[in-house]
Amino acid sequence: MDATGLAYFAAGIGAGLTIIGGAAGIGKLAAAALEGIARQPNAAGDIRGAMIVAAGLIEGVTFFALIVTILLAIK
């Protein structure tokens, strides 16, 4: 296995790990937000706004890792 093969290997593993992390974060976030909306339907709008912001932050961090894996795959 040469260096390029290892880089592709690392990119694939990295992309998988990134998705695991991002999905766990956004899943917990959505679960908590849905529970909050179910308990307090009046606050649905506020909760949804806060949920989108937090999802955006999690997604941003996930994309940092994804960019690294893309760089591994194309360099």
Add this chain to the structure above:
Amino acid sequence: MSALNLLLQAAHAEAPTAHQTAEAGGHAAEGGHGPAEIIMHHVSDTVFFGFPSKHLIFFGLAALLVLLVTRLAIRSYRQGQVPRGLGAAVESVVLFIRDDIAEASIGHGDGRKYTPLLCSFFFFILIAALLGLVPLPTYENGKWGLAGTTSTGNIAVTMALAGISFVAQQYAGISKYGLVGHFKNLIPSGLPVWLLPIMIPVEILSMFTKPFALMIRLFANMLAGHMVITTLLLLIALMGKLSWMAGVLMTPVSIALGLFIMLLEILVAFIQAYIFTLLTALFIGMYAHPAH
């Protein structure tokens, strides 16, 4: 060598006449390149009808469209009391930005001052992202291809947007408290002295990581959508090189998945425009009201 590359080469030796199915993939018709090169060619800055940079063209196009849409929206105010059509649509978005983003995050007095900037961010990012979903033709090296591109999928463009956001954040603090007061506000008062050597570098670092995160988030979101759509369409060409029938069978699956991602991208365009605007407003509010 990637596995896909090897697959391509092996398949090419067996079925060299599979070029018709390869044409269906648009950019996949480059020939001789691996999938990674084709995907990168699609998302990187290339020639567009003789112009050296397609991102620059689409950047200008997005800016022109923003100006046109807002001018047309303003015109409907002059004609009557209640805006109709486009004017009403733009008004609802502007009102949302002013009331739910600017005034809610920055405060009732200051929010109004930053609304024009936030509206510019929102409309530019939204229209630039939606432009990328319009399949426009391009002509390059004697071949036709698809060139619907998002200018915010270029890191230089998002860097400029994040730079404007950074200047606005610092301006919010400096214009309100003065240069010295602004930097004093970065550190919460009442901290023990031994914490200062840790807190000062951390706060100065976070000043720069905020716009940096804005830059990467928008860039990666716009890049990722286009890469996924290209990859799904590329599957047709890859399968077509394996066998003629596989390419034909793959086509409806690829197009259905690509269509789904494209619909998702419309949602992402609105969400990213909203998030960039909202985070800029939150950061401005953070510097304008350092108490919390």
